[in-house]
Amino acid sequence: MDEADRAVKGEGESMNAMNPPxxxxxxxxxxxxxxxxxxxxxxxxxxxxxHAPTIVxxxxxxxxxxxxxxxxxxxxxxxxxxxxxxxxLSVADYDDGTHTxxxxxRTVGVGTKRLSxxxxxxxxxxxxxxxxxxPMDIVxxxxxxxxxxxxxxxAPLLYLAKALNLRGVRVRARIGFAAVEEVYGLERLSAHxxxxxxxxxxxxxxxxxxxxxxxxEEPFQALYACGPEPMFVALKARFRHDGRPxxxxxxxxxxxxxxxxxxxxxxxxxxxxxxxxxxxxxGPVFPxxxxxxxxxxxxx
Amino acid sequence: xxIAWFDPPRAHPRLQHHALGIAFRHVLMPASGTYGYGEEFxxxxxxxxxxxxxxxxxxxxxxxxxxxxxxxxxxxxxLNAIGLENPGVEVVVERILPTxxxxxxxxxxxxxxxxxxxxxxxVRALNASPHVRAxxxxxxxxxxxxxxxxxxxxxxxAARLTEKVKRESRVPVIVKLSPNVTDIxxxxxxxxxxxxxxxxxxxxxxxxxxxxxxxxPHLWNTTGGLSGPAIRPIALSHxxxxxxxxxxxxxxxxxxxGAEDVIAFILAGAELVQIGTAHFVDPYVIPRIVHRLPELxxxxxxxxxxxxxxxxxxxxxxxxxxxxxxxxxxxxxxxxSADKAHAAEHAAVRAGERTRSWD
Numbered sequence: 001m002d003e004a005d006r007a008v009k010g011e012g013e014s015m016n017a018m019n020p021p022x023x024x025x026x027x028x029x030x031x032x033x034x035x036x037x038x039x040x041x042x043x044x045x046x047x048x049x050x051h052a053p054t055i056v057x058x059x060x061x062x063x064x065x066x067x068x069x070x071x072x073x074x075x076x077x078x079x080x081x082x083x084x085x086x087x088x089l090s091v092a093d094y095d096d097g098t099h100t101x102x103x104x105x106r107t108v109g110v111g112t113k114r115l116s117x118x119x120x121x122x123x124x125x126x127x128x129x130x131x132x133x134x135p136m137d138i139v140x141x142x143x144x145x146x147x148x149x150x151x152x153x154x155a156p157l158l159y160l161a162k163a164l165n166l167r168g169v170r171v172r173a174r175i176g177f178a179a180v181e182e183v184y185g186l187e188r189l190s191a192h193x194x195x196x197x198x199x200x201x202x203x204x205x206x207x208x209x210x211x212x213x214x215x216x217e218e219p220f221q222a223l224y225a226c227g228p229e230p231m232f233v234a235l236k237a238r239f240r241h242d243g244r245p246x247x248x249x250x251x252x253x254x255x256x257x258x259x260x261x262x263x264x265x266x267x268x269x270x271x272x273x274x275x276x277x278x279x280x281x282x283g284p285v286f287p288x289x290x291x292x293x294x295x296x297x298x299x300x
Numbered sequence: 301x302x303i304a305w306f307d308p309p310r311a312h313p314r315l316q317h318h319a320l321g322i323a324f325r326h327v328l329m330p331a332s333g334t335y336g337y338g339e340e341f342x343x344x345x346x347x348x349x350x351x352x353x354x355x356x357x358x359x360x361x362x363x364x365x366x367x368x369x370x371x372x373x374x375x376x377x378x379l380n381a382i383g384l385e386n387p388g389v390e391v392v393v394e395r396i397l398p399t400x401x402x403x404x405x406x407x408x409x410x411x412x413x414x415x416x417x418x419x420x421x422x423v424r425a426l427n428a429s430p431h432v433r434a435x436x437x438x439x440x441x442x443x444x445x446x447x448x449x450x451x452x453x454x455x456x457x458a459a460r461l462t463e464k465v466k467r468e469s470r471v472p473v474i475v476k477l478s479p480n481v482t483d484i485x486x487x488x489x490x491x492x493x494x495x496x497x498x499x500x501x502x503x504x505x506x507x508x509x510x511x512x513x514x515x516x517p518h519l520w521n522t523t524g525g526l527s528g529p530a531i532r533p534i535a536l537s538h539x540x541x542x543x544x545x546x547x548x549x550x551x552x553x554x555x556x557x558g559a560e561d562v563i564a565f566i567l568a569g570a571e572l573v574q575i576g577t578a579h580f581v582d583p584y585v586i587p588r589i590v591h592r593l594p595e596l597x598x599x600x601x602x603x604x605x606x607x608x609x610x611x612x613x614x615x616x617x618x619x620x621x622x623x624x625x626x627x628x629x630x631x632x633x634x635x636x637s638a639d640k641a642h643a644a645e646h647a648a649v650r651a652g653e654r655t656r657s658w659d
Contacts, residue, residue: 037303037344037583084528085580086581253371255580261580262382
């Protein structure tokens with residue numbers, strides 16, 4: 001937990017923000033400690049750090065934890081039943097040697113606030129949804145990848161940068177935050193990538209949006225992005241006619257994380273039309289140019 | 301406790317049931333809309349852990365559903381306003397059902413529509429599939445502008461639709477009722493008279509939440525259907541209220557999350573139960589409850605779960621039900637001969653020696 005310690009500016013619709021304001025009832029749907037199932041484990045909290053007033057990192061371990069790919073998320077049960085639904089959280093790192101999982105999230109409601117109050121030794125029920133991750137095979141060893149992250153969206157890119165770097169990929173990372181006090185992940189990312197830092201107010205790194213300095217001439221075999229919607233819209237526009245593979249990891253309000261409730265659908269351009277894809281199951285990573293954002297300028 | 305998730309579960313003689321021409325391995329099934337068409341869950345465990353599979357509501361043509369946000373968390377529950385997103389009955393019949401049938405679990409297809417004609421068209425299309433064992437008529441979806449709850453809110457409209465669908469369907473018709481009515485007993489009796497083979501009680505309860513900062517509803521659809529443990533007492537009371545007044549089986553649904561909840565619904569008069577929103581908290585909830593129920597039956601001093609059927613009612617209600625149910629004793633009770641006859645019937649149907657009465 002060596003990160004800069006300030007809050008991170010929020011994305012519009014945070015994955016962690018799915019809980020409405022108040023809750024008065026404490027009944028829960030199932031016993032708080034249920035036996036393990038193939039994709040559901042009772043993990044142990046082995047670390048907890050607050051990187052900023054509202055940014056928290058949770059470290060969980062379990063000897064039989066299934067392998068996690070960069071871009072995949074986990075679905076956590078909030079202890080003591082105050083929050084009814086599970087919370088989807090970003091995987092900032094996974095160590096397959098120690099079976100240790102690092103999650104970074106923002107505390108925005110009752111669920112994430114409760115999760116931020118756990119202590120080492122506590123047990124947490126984690127569901128590992130069978131979601132997709134960032135396609136990494138697309139970049140050959142020795143090739144180049146560009147990573148673009150904004151705010152909380154930097155979290156899953158920390159794990160991606162490490163994984164790409166291990167595969168011999170040269171990674172350039174551009175990360176953006178609202179202001180210096182909201183920066184996190186810089187040191188960790190620097191171990192695996194050449195990092196360029198941006199802030200909206202210029203209080204750290206360069207002043208402006210993380211997409212500002214990105215040129216279509218930038219050499220890369222794949223681009224990976226996670227962040228707020230305006231960032232995706234800007235990236236899409238900038239690389240509109242660029243045929244190179246580009247991927248965006250989305251977050252969404254969700255309920256099941258299995259792919260059945262259809263709460264988390266997003267419009268995606270496919271087969272000449274618009275279809276709904278589930279962030280939890282079909283995603284959370286999608287080809288950037290296939291995504292359709294509300295208010296986005298349409299082009300033929 | 302260890303569960304062999306990917307092995308076919310052993311038989312559940314204490315939980316099995318025969319109704320609607322279906323030999324249910326046990327009395328639990330997922331509630332429509334919380335299990336898709338089963339394919340996603342097939343990756344989590346062997347679907348033979350289910351008593352039956354109830355699909356997502358299916359309409360005549362593909363539907364994209366509502367805008368987002370489609371869900372909001374509430375105290376002990378959630379609101380949803382998905383808006384019947386589904387691929388349409390053609391895709392369901394041709395592509396999905398043949399795949400899901402291979403999992404070896406009886407399939408009940410939930411049917412929805414904007415008007416009577418659409419319901420009838422969906423049912424006709426489903427007649428072409430050999431994999432459909434029953435249909436569940438969704439006249440209680442609160443999240444679509446046309447159809448849905450409109451039919452369930454009025455006893456006459458509900459009965460007329462039930463009658464039309466019954467005329468078309470080659471399989472038994474379960475009618476899923478809305479709690480958002482003045483008198484659910486009136487609707488229940490009307491659809492039973494119209495030919496319903498069973499009733500599912502209840503669909504979601506209309507509700508909403510408001511984002512006080514944005515000063516607008518959380519849900520794109522403004523209102524949604526409340527589900528989860530928050531509505532369990534409501535569902536239970538509806539089952540209890542309807543039970544004395546109908547002779548067809550009742551499928552209890554609403555906030556069931558554990559083995560104790562299942563027993564409560566059986567005691568209120570539900571022959572079968574559905575588990576819905578609990579899947580979102582624990583996708584493994586059905587196998588876990590099935591695994592736990594025998595232990596609970598031991599503690600309650602009964603052999604078969606249906607020895608408890610309707611037992612929360614006064615004796616006069618139970619006696620009246622015995623007389624009313626000419627089709628077969630609903631109450632197997634501690635009488636072992638009834639249980640044996642039931643088991644024999646069950647075995648015969650499973651072995652294919654006896655055809656379903658609706659065929």
